[in-house]
Amino acid sequence: MSVKFRKLALIGIGLIGSSIALAARRQGLAEVIAISTRKSETLEEARALNLGDIYTLDAVEAVRGADLVILCTPVGAYEGVIKTIAGALEPGAILSDVGSVKAHVVKVVGPHVPEGVSFIPGHPIAGTEHSGPSAGFPELFAGRWCVLTPAADVPAAQVDKLVGFWEAMGSHVECMDAAHHDMVLAITSHIPHLIAYNIVGTVADLETATQSEVIKFSASGFRDFTRIAASDPVMWRDVFLTNKEAVLEMLGRFLEDLSVLQRAVRTGDGPALEAMFARTRAIRRSIISAGQETAAADFGRPHEAPPAPAAPLFVREHGGGDDA
Numbered sequence: 001m002s003v004k005f006r007k008l009a010l011i012g013i014g015l016i017g018s019s020i021a022l023a024a025r026r027q028g029l030a031e032v033i034a035i036s037t038r039k040s041e042t043l044e045e046a047r048a049l050n051l052g053d054i055y056t057l058d059a060v061e062a063v064r065g066a067d068l069v070i071l072c073t074p075v076g077a078y079e080g081v082i083k084t085i086a087g088a089l090e091p092g093a094i095l096s097d098v099g100s101v102k103a104h105v106v107k108v109v110g111p112h113v114p115e116g117v118s119f120i121p122g123h124p125i126a127g128t129e130h131s132g133p134s135a136g137f138p139e140l141f142a143g144r145w146c147v148l149t150p151a152a153d154v155p156a157a158q159v160d161k162l163v164g165f166w167e168a169m170g171s172h173v174e175c176m177d178a179a180h181h182d183m184v185l186a187i188t189s190h191i192p193h194l195i196a197y198n199i200v201g202t203v204a205d206l207e208t209a210t211q212s213e214v215i216k217f218s219a220s221g222f223r224d225f226t227r228i229a230a231s232d233p234v235m236w237r238d239v240f241l242t243n244k245e246a247v248l249e250m251l252g253r254f255l256e257d258l259s260v261l262q263r264a265v266r267t268g269d270g271p272a273l274e275a276m277f278a279r280t281r282a283i284r285r286s287i288i289s290a291g292q293e294t295a296a297a298d299f300g301r302p303h304e305a306p307p308a309p310a311a312p313l314f315v316r317e318h319g320g321g322d323d324a
Ligand SMILES: NC(=O)c1ccc[n+]([C@@H]2O[C@H](COP(=O)([O-])OP(=O)(O)OC[C@H]3O[C@@H](n4cnc5c(N)ncnc54)[C@H](O)[C@@H]3O)[C@@H](O)[C@H]2O)c1
Pocket: 011, 012, 013, 014, 015, 016, 017, 036, 037, 038, 039, 042, 072, 073, 074, 075, 077, 080, 081, 098, 099, 100, 101, 123, 124, 125, 126, 127, 128, 129, 130, 131, 132, 133, 232, 235
């Protein structure tokens, strides 16, 4: 199905808003792209990057005449934004969002959506640890899932149109219930972020000598946590404030499982540890087969062989063996 909107309004123009602007323009999905944000510096950055056609600090001006409006701010800003723009939304328009939580969005935005406007919350499961307008790139959504959580009374043709929009940007789309979304994302995205923030925070609290050694030797498991823990603080504050129940439910299960591992380590239960690690390795492999990750080691770094060290790193006192 070919999709083209007359006017696409993006409220908030960080990583996700700018990626939508770039992908929608590349695929010719909107005649006009209007961009609105809160701060003039961000708006000027978006203008310098040529992300849209209309730039305004007035969200009402951005949404006037728009047949697709997408909220791309941190979730905590939604209530204020919808109260501001509700009166300017056009009958027949689709109102959507990209927030990482969904039940809260339905709760705070839903009641303000005027009659005749189709409210279809959305969440592209695609992102990076970077934020701001210059962080966006048009391929961000390619091959990634986008979840939509339309209410039952939204016209099917409007849902199909929004599905077509995301598919044209390269996403696979699945519709589900908002509460179910929040439970699934709590364990696949929110808890992993909480764990990363926690482990990096623990390192930051270590006494100085140990902390500097962790940084020095960080080309280890720790490094992969630091990428996630560098994610936007405001966005993630809002995720944990607005998906509290699902996060606490999944955190409870996580802590129970962690105690099982703690016990296995304490009692030296090798078979239990090995069985667990074999199961998780298989999960990683199934994510790679599903095309949601590559098998390349050291993600984000060159994969050529490292240069040979000028001198042997370890000098063995006694030769022999094949483990040098
Ligand atoms: N970063 C990710 O990996 C990711 C992935 C999927 C979905 N999301 C969701 O997308 C949304 C945006 O995230 P992002 O990564 O693009 O964040 P970002 O920080 O890069 O951008 C947010 C933008 O919103 C603007 N903004 C903040 N408050 C505003 C307000 N009251 N009015 C107008 N503009 C305002 C900011 O100035 C900024 O331009 C969030 O709701 C987040 O949950 C993020």
